[in-house]
Structures are given as C-alpha cells and as structure tokens.
Amino acid sequence: SFLTMFFGATGLFVATFTKSQGLARHAYVATHATLMTVQHGIKTLAFGFLGFAFADWGPLIVALILAGLAGTFVGKSVLNRIDDRRFAWALNAILILLSVRLIYAGLRALTGQA
Numbered sequence: 001s002f003l004t005m006f007f008g009a010t011g012l013f014v015a016t017f018t019k020s021q022g023l024a025r026h027a028y029v030a031t032h033a034t035l036m037t038v039q040h041g042i043k044t045l046a047f048g049f050l051g052f053a054f055a056d057w058g059p060l061i062v063a064l065i066l067a068g069l070a071g072t073f074v075g076k077s078v079l080n081r082i083d084d085r086r087f088a089w090a091l092n093a094i095l096i097l098l099s100v101r102l103i104y105a106g107l108r109a110l111t112g113q114a
Contacts, residue, residue: 010039011036012095012098012099012102014032014035014036014039015032015091015095016095018031018032018035019091019095024084025079025082025083025084025087025088026079028087028091029075029079
C-alpha cells in the first residue's frame with residue numbers, strides 16, 4: 001500500500017516479490033491474490049474515509065467485480081492445466097513484458113511524448 005502513493009499499479013512489484021519466494025504455482029497465485037486483496041482493501045477504506053462517492057460508480061464497480069470473477073474461473077482452469085515449469089516461464093515472460101512497457105511509458109513521459 002505504501003508504493004501506491006507513488007505508483008498507480010503495484011501488482012508488478014508484488015508479483016516480483018512473491019516470485020522471489022520460490023512458491024509452487026498454486027501457492028504463488030494464492031499469496032499474490034491475498035497480498036493484492038489486502039492492499040486494495042486498505043485503499044478502499046482510505047478512499048471511503050476521504051469521501052469517495054462509491055455509489056456514483058456502482059454499475060462500473062459491479063461490472064468490474066463480475067469481470068474479475070470470470071477471470072478467476074478462467075485463470076483457475078489454466079492454472080490447473082499447466083505445470084510449475086510452464087507457469088514459471090509464462091510468469092517471467094509476463095513480468096518482463098510489463099516491465100518493458102512501464103519503462104517505455106516512463107521514458108515517453110520524461111521526453112514529453114506521452
């Protein structure tokens with residue numbers, strides 16, 4: 001939650017930290033999901049205390065929750081069909097691609113092209 005004061009999306013940082021723990025794929029996903037749930041819960045409480053009007057965004061929030069639920073079912077199906085080696089390869093590829101994208105976006109912003 002501390003990093004969210006400086007970065008908009010910290011999932012990549014949490015994913016990298018969790019990856020360093022050397023967990024099997026199911027344990028990795030469970031740990032990452034728990035950490036992100038705690039982080040988002042803290043942010044939700046903070047926004048609530050600051051007066052954010054959640055009701056105004058109700059339909060979008062519900063749609064996003066439903067999309068997340070659908071993604072959970074698809075992700076669970078994929079996770080159960082691959083082994084730890086393939087999971088590690090896919091995770092590394094995704095983390096590298098996201099990191100390169102963040103670096104690229106940061107460089108564009110620094111040069112005024114964003």
